[in-house]
Amino acid sequence: MNAMQSTATAGIDLVTVGSGNGKPVVQPPVLGGPEHTDYFLLNDLLDDEQRALRQKVRDFMDQEVTPIINPYWERAEFPHELVPKLAQLGVMGFQIQGHGCPGMSNVTAGLVILELARGDLSISTFSGVHSALAMTSIALLGSEEQKDRFLPPMARLEKIGAFGLTEPAHGTDVVKLETTARRDGDAYVLNGHKRWIGNATFADYVIIWARGEDGHVGGYVVEKGAPGFETEVITGKTALRCVQNAQISLTDVRVPAENRLANVHTFRDTEKVLLASRYCVAWEAVGAAIAGYETALAYAKQRKQFGIPLAAFQLIQHRLSRMLADITDMLCMQYRLSQLMDEGKYSMPRVALAKMHYTERARAILADARDMLGGNGIILDYHVARHLCDIEAIDTYEGTDTVQSLIVGRDITGYNAFVPMAPVH
Numbered sequence: 001m002n003a004m005q006s007t008a009t010a011g012i013d014l015v016t017v018g019s020g021n022g023k024p025v026v027q028p029p030v031l032g033g034p035e036h037t038d039y040f041l042l043n044d045l046l047d048d049e050q051r052a053l054r055q056k057v058r059d060f061m062d063q064e065v066t067p068i069i070n071p072y073w074e075r076a077e078f079p080h081e082l083v084p085k086l087a088q089l090g091v092m093g094f095q096i097q098g099h100g101c102p103g104m105s106n107v108t109a110g111l112v113i114l115e116l117a118r119g120d121l122s123i124s125t126f127s128g129v130h131s132a133l134a135m136t137s138i139a140l141l142g143s144e145e146q147k148d149r150f151l152p153p154m155a156r157l158e159k160i161g162a163f164g165l166t167e168p169a170h171g172t173d174v175v176k177l178e179t180t181a182r183r184d185g186d187a188y189v190l191n192g193h194k195r196w197i198g199n200a201t202f203a204d205y206v207i208i209w210a211r212g213e214d215g216h217v218g219g220y221v222v223e224k225g226a227p228g229f230e231t232e233v234i235t236g237k238t239a240l241r242c243v244q245n246a247q248i249s250l251t252d253v254r255v256p257a258e259n260r261l262a263n264v265h266t267f268r269d270t271e272k273v274l275l276a277s278r279y280c281v282a283w284e285a286v287g288a289a290i291a292g293y294e295t296a297l298a299y300a301k302q303r304k305q306f307g308i309p310l311a312a313f314q315l316i317q318h319r320l321s322r323m324l325a326d327i328t329d330m331l332c333m334q335y336r337l338s339q340l341m342d343e344g345k346y347s348m349p350r351v352a353l354a355k356m357h358y359t360e361r362a363r364a365i366l367a368d369a370r371d372m373l374g375g376n377g378i379i380l381d382y383h384v385a386r387h388l389c390d391i392e393a394i395d396t397y398e399g400t401d402t403v404q405s406l407i408v409g410r411d412i413t414g415y416n417a418f419v420p421m422a423p424v425h
């Protein structure tokens with residue numbers, strides 16, 4: 001018998017248990033702790049409170065989310081049963097100070113997002129849309145009265161937020177958005193269409209960005225049930241299947257004047273929110289990359305081919321080492337960026353560089369991890385396939401790799417390459 005034949009029947013060296021219907025259930029590899037990926041000991045730089053919170057979020061994801069998320073993903077349903085448990089973590093609102101929000105530092109918020117994303121990108125996206133986009137819009141651009149009114153129930157997840165900026169005809173060039181807001185007595189009347197809006201099918205507060213009669217963009221909190229506000233879920237997605245992304249139609253939707261965000265004057269104000277949320281998305285990419293690496297490492301230690309664990313093969317070790325180097329690079333960069341954010345030394349190009357770099361690395365790591373799991377890499381049970389699909393959406397939302405590089409490129413060269421020169425013919 002040659003080596004190929006001797007291993008042809010070798011099973012996966014994982015725990016198998018009968019499901020009761022004769023079909024074996026293969027337990028996925030147990031994911032490792034922070035020490036597996038924290039190669040340069042960044043955890044040592046955290047205080048006890050930060051370490052405890054990070055562990056709490058990790059445990060929540062491992063114990064409450066990972067065991068149930070795949071069927072929801074397959075059915076493209078949002079796991080509403082998780083919302084009260086997510087609320088108990090007390091992390092919604094991330095860095096927002098006061099109004100019932102946790103007021104975390106940028107480093108702490110980043111680690112929370114990393115752990116949410118390591119567990120599942122749909123859950124981290126739901127949390128990001130709610131906290132980093134909807135709540136942050138109100139926190140950065142609302143009046144004190146608006147913050148007091150909207151933020152406390154959102155921090156408790158009793159009210160859920162969404163952020164309606166993108167339109168069917170305006171994604172990257174959303175600065176050209178066409179939805180309109182017209183003042184009529186004590187209300188604004190909104191008309192237009194939005195696309196891709198996460199959480200919008202069930203959200204209580206949807207921040208709609210619309211162009212006023214003065215030509216400037218404003219933010220309007222549309223409350224659930226407003227007549228003329230209609231959503232249609234986007235079906236057939238191959239990424240973030242649990243997230244309910246919607247196409248929104250606004251037909252003469254009346255929004256009380258007190259729901260117009262008080263401190264939005266131009267689109268530049270909207271960009272303040274996008275900077276804050278793009279920073280969070282960068283952390284999501286790091287979390288997803290860690291999930292891929294940890295699963296590939298655990299699998300390689302257990303799966304035998306030619307009679308020995310995959311982890312003992314030189315080429316596998318090379319690939320795992322490259323993944324770990326990339327993750328260490330991302331963690332160090334992102335830790336420093338978080339410090340800069342805490343010190344107020346942030347800029348859109350700095351955040352764009354991070355988002356561009358990590359998303360590209362995370363896509364590569366997850367593709368490599370999927371390959372390393374062989375056929376099992378395409379089965380949801382092993383969790384890499386879901387992350388690999390989901391990272392595609394992370395690449396696109398908040399601006400693609402290309403768009404981030406144009407932001408950095410404009411900063412370092414002084415040339416704006418977003419809009420091409422006029423055609424020569």
Ligand SMILES: Cc1cc2nc3c(=O)[nH]c(=O)nc-3n(C[C@H](O)[C@H](O)[C@H](O)COP(=O)(O)OP(=O)(O)OC[C@H]3O[C@@H](n4cnc5c(N)ncnc54)[C@H](O)[C@@H]3O)c2cc1C
Pocket residue numbers: 129163164165166170171172173195196197198240245393396397398399400401402403406417418419
């Ligand atoms: C899963 C998901 C969730 C989302 N959630 C939300 C949400 O909650 N709220 C919300 O408002 N939006 C949301 N979005 C929208 C998201 O921000 C947009 O999809 C994104 O900005 C890209 O816009 P687009 O899809 O219209 O692509 P386009 O802008 O049409 O871009 C298509 C391609 O052209 C490239 N491109 C565009 N301009 C240039 C240029 N100047 N030079 C070179 N290349 C260029 C892009 O990089 C991309 O590769 C979500 C999107 C997805 C996929």
